[in-house]
Structure formats: C-alpha cells, structure tokens
Amino acid sequence: MTIMISNGRLVDVAAGLDRVGHLHVDGGRVVAIDALPSGFVAERVIDASGLVVCPGLIDLSARLREPGFEYKATLESEMQAALAGGVTSLVCPPDTDPVLDEPGLVEMLKHRARSLDQAHLYPLGALTVGLKGEVLTEMAELAEAGCVGFSQANEALVDTQVMARAMQYARSFGFTVWLRPQDSFLARGGVAHSGPVSGRLGLSGVPVSAETVALHTIFELIRSNGCRIHLCRLSSAAGVELVRLAKREGLPVTADVAVHHLHLTDVDIGYFDTSCRVEPPFRSQRDREALGAALADGTIDAVCSDHTPVDDDAKLLPFGEAEPGVTGLELLLPLALSWAQRAGVPMATAIARMTTDAARIAGCEGGSLAVGSIADVCLFDPQAHWVVSPATLRSQGHHTPFAQRELQGRVRATLVGGRVAFG
C-alpha cells in the first residue's frame, strides 16, 4: 500500500528533520520526503496538518506478561496499548513464566506476536537459566531465535563471578548485556527510597548506595572483561554521575530511565499510594532533576515506559506487599513531552530518546524517517490535552500514579511497516 502523510511536522534527529513536509510510504518503507517519486500514486493520503510525524517509538522495557501472567495482561491488550501510544517496537524483559531462557519459548513468543501483526517485538533473553544467577543460558541460540540482548530483568545477579563470565561469554558473540544496577544486599527488603519519607512512613528503604555499589561493580567488570552493557532504569543523581564518568572514560555503556522517574519523587507516595510502588523506587527531587538533566545531555541515552501491568489483587495491598510496576505504554509519549517542555529541552531531543537512541541500544530497525527506513511512524497532536483515566486505557494494567492528571500530546495514528495499525 502506498501512503502519503501530508503537511505534518516531520521530526527526526537522525534524518536531520524538523520541518513541515510530506512523507511517502511504499512497500513498508519510507520512499521519499516532500517530492513525490516518479510513478508514486498514494492509495491513501493522511492529512497530518497540525500533527507531529516522528518515527514510531521504541520502548526499551515493556512487560507484556506473556507467557504465564495472562491474568495481568495479554499480548493482544498490550500491543493495542502500544499502538495507541505510538509505540511500534517493544523490548520485553525475560521475566515471564516460564522465564525466556530457552529458544523455543522465544520462538513461540515471536510467533504469537507475528500472528497478531501489530508492534514489533524484541525479546531480551534471560542471562542466566531461570534468572537464578547461576548458570548461563544458551545465548547464541537465543539470539538466533530473536533475542536482542540478555538481561536479569529485576532479578539479582549476586554472584560476581557469574556476572563476569556472563559478560565474557556475551562479548564473545558481540551481545549486549542489559543490567539493572542494584546491589541485592543493600536493597534487601526495601520498598521505597531510603530517606525522610521512608523513615517517616516506616517503610523499608533502598539506599542510593544500592545503585552506586552495583554500578562500580559493573564498571570494574567491564574494565576487565570489556562487554557492552546497557544499564536499565537509573534512579539516582549519584548513579548518573558514575555513568557520566564511565562514558567519559570510554567504557561501552548506555543507559535508560523510566519516564515516570522524570516526574515523581518519594514524596508522591503520599499516604501509602501503591501506584507509586515501582522498582527502582522514586527518589528525591535532586535525583529526579539529575535524571532529567542526564537525559537531556545524553548521559542517559533513552527513556522507556518500564510498562508493567499489575492486576488489582496484587496492587490493592498494603504498600510493602503491593507488586511493583505501573502501566506506561500509553503514557510514554505525553510524559516525555511534558518533561521536555518543563525542562526546556527541544521536542526533537525528547523524541530521539525514544526512537533513534533507543534503536541504537536495541540494535533494531526503526527509529528514523530517513528514506529507506522501515515505515514505523507515529503521528501525534502536540496540542491535544487529555486526562488520564485508567479505565479507558487499552492496557490491562490500570495502575498509574498519573491517574486524573491532564497530559498534553495524543497519538492520532500509528504506522507499523507501512500499514496503518492505529488511528
């Protein structure tokens, strides 16, 4: 199908675009910008006047809950949520049940996603069997099955020898290891940032040192083993500073932050609001500002939703017992836009952190509007105001600390591989 997206504001740092123009799509690819290619007849014209046209978003962490947790969410529901949020590619952590530690499971998941024919799915394979931190998985096999990296999700990797060997082994094949920097001993039992709020509320704390100690360990192991590491979900100013130094030193690291960490702090827990129960925990205002500044200057490469649908039974519990996680696929774009606006960051930069930069980390297609790119495209109205109403979200996960908040920026259409998948 040939599509012409006309008169939209084309925004793509990779292609050096930020101006009004026309985008022409044919055979699932971007074939031309502005000038009509010879012989091109648009079977469909989408009037994008007043809309921003950007690459489809690439979310570096979205839990779809399949297999194993279908009562929390399904591929169908979460793919719809993704498309409604302008997200065309999803990187999925391996903490499903069973864990994604066997090629067969990965193939099955990829097959399920293909048959739904919606957003692209890029699973992360488990770094260790069962995420238990003991035995390495068959990474090469898993990569052949479609894994784009290897991760422990939120599970601890306590044994530093296993971590070192996992890095060596991954490096042998050129794989990236995705690690969430958190020392499991220092974080043990913690449910909130260790600080005045947790002290006052009587909640067990996760100190900032849980992040910095883990980062020091990871960096030291990179120095001796050289593996490329993607650091997932930074949470603290001190952690950001260590990443900045590591990058300056030339260590092969990238990093991301969850979009809600750009907005909220531990104070938002208020009176034990379990929709603020997330991992890593919301920290202080200083930490929040440092995360935003690092995302703006590129120390943090990408922003993701860390989408984690949680069912009511697991969330309507006392704070310390509630399952961590919030719904995010449909909020990623507006939350990133409002962060950019508040921080005085150009919209194009915010978009790049969810597209071009994310594609570079995941090593996947997409993230660009340049001619020849896959036609994964997001069209959104940057002026549209809407109020987050959990009941009307497409995701099966309805828990979000942004409920009833007014956000700006709404997706009007999403193209995946040159096909209008939403809108």
Added chain:
Amino acid sequence: MRNPQLNDHGELQHLLSIEGLPRDIITHIMDTASSFLEVSDREVKKVPLLRGKSVFNLFFENSTRTRTTFEIAATRLSADVVNLDVRTSSTSKGESLLDTIDNLAAMHADMFVVRHAQSGAPYMIASHVGPDINVINAGDGRHAHPTQGLLDMYTIRHFKKDFSNLTVAVVGDILHSRVARSDIHALTSLGVPEVRAIGPLTLLPPGLEQMGVRVFTDMREGLKGVDVIMMLRLQNERMRGALLPSAQEFFKHYGLTAEKLALAKPDAIVMHPGPMNRGVEIESAVADGPQSDILKQVTSWIAVRMAVLGVLGGG
C-alpha cells in the same frame, strides 16, 4: 493532598496517625480521656455514648494489651464489640484484606480497630470503607501507633502539666518502632521544644532531623537535662541481620540504668510502652523505681482509648 483522617469539615473521621493531627484535636482527646477516667471507678462502669454501635477489633498481628484495652474501652461506652483474630481466619484462607473488610462492613460495623504488620494498611482500609465507618489504627508496621502516642502524651501531661518547656528523649530501636514515630509527631505537635532520639545508627531511621528531632548516639550525652525518658522495646530479632552484636552490648550502651538516669533532671519520668525486656533496655531497679511510670500507665490506657472511640463514634 487531603489528610485522609479528617473529613471535609476538618473533623476527625479516622485515627490513622498523629502526624498531621491538629493540636486542638490531640488536646481534645486528652481532655476527654480525663473526663472518662472516673468511669472506671464507678460501680456501674458504663456510659451510653456508643450504645447500638458495633466496634470490630481486627488484629492481623498479635496483641494482647492493646486489643484488651480497646475491648474494655468499647464495652464501657456500651458498644457491641466483635473480636476477630484475622490471622487465624479468613486471610489464611487466601481472602484478600479488602474482601475481609467488605464482608465485615456488610455486617454493619461502625468502627474498625485495626492492627497490621504492614505500614499503611489502615490507610488502605480507611480509603476503602464508606463514610459512615471510622477506622482506628491500633498499630501498623513500623509506621504509627497513635493511641499509644496519645496515651504517652496523656501521661506526660499528667506529670509535667505543660509541654512547652520540656526536653524529651526517645531511646532505643526507633527504626522499627511505630510508637516512637507517633510519640515524636505528638511531641512536636504539642510544642515540645526539644525532642531527642538516642540509639546506635543501625536503629535510627533516615530523616529524623526533618521530623524535628536531635539525634544522639551517646546516651549519656542525650540524657543530660531531660524531663522525660521514653524507652522503647528491643525485639530479639534485631540481633540478627547485623543491626546489633548482642543484647549485652546494647544494654551497656543504651540500657537505662540508675547511673544514667541520674544525668536527667531529678524529677524526670521514665516511660516504657511495654512489654519490657529487663536487663536489655532497662534495669529492674529503674523499671521499678519511683521515677518509673511503667505500671502506672495502665489505668490511663482504657480512658485514652475510650476517648478516641468516643470522639470518633460519639458524634
């Protein structure tokens, strides 16, 4: 953010924490407790304030003294009291906390007295129940034990009359203590100019300074010139998890002895929420000494809980 324990008119709807409680409400409860004190001395120990109302004691965590005093207090106010040891009933069968609450609310409960091992559990219950139900926090995790805090304030007022010139020291395991948090909030709300926390750093929570507390790791330093010493119970399990090396070492440095008590003002009073570990946080000579209020507090227990039930449920 609206304080969930006050209704739209700023009146007390639930008693969940002393934090954020206006000073006049605290004073009103203490005054009401004074007026109830004489009820215990009557031949007929009852007033009809809560006649026809049902008070459900929901104890998700073990307690004898708190539950018993609430039960007696509710009975003296002529309420119907239902005691539920929830640990052994519904929740062990997998029923969720809110399902349990729904089922009990359907039995026309008017008040829930809740104890739970998780900080914040009574908040969840309070936000779930209808506007006709009052929730009283009888201790949640490490967070709050407001009726104990009110009782402690009642006791201090009894002995010291005025809060505005006091120095009060809270000693021991503050990290795990809901009583300590409630006491600290109550003391600062009532205008106590100096509240001190004394303990090893492993047992002090972060952010005490923001709560208006001066921190001391040296007990002798911290006790100098204080008017009130509030000792906390030290749980045996604190010896695990690398918080403390031994009960002996704790007692040596943070146990209250006659010699350390002498550093406080001569008329200082010693309080302990009980049950006491003699020889761990307090020596027997002090516990049983003339400055100790440990046993004398018991008579006030019921009056303060009657006051809380009465203020909430008596209209």
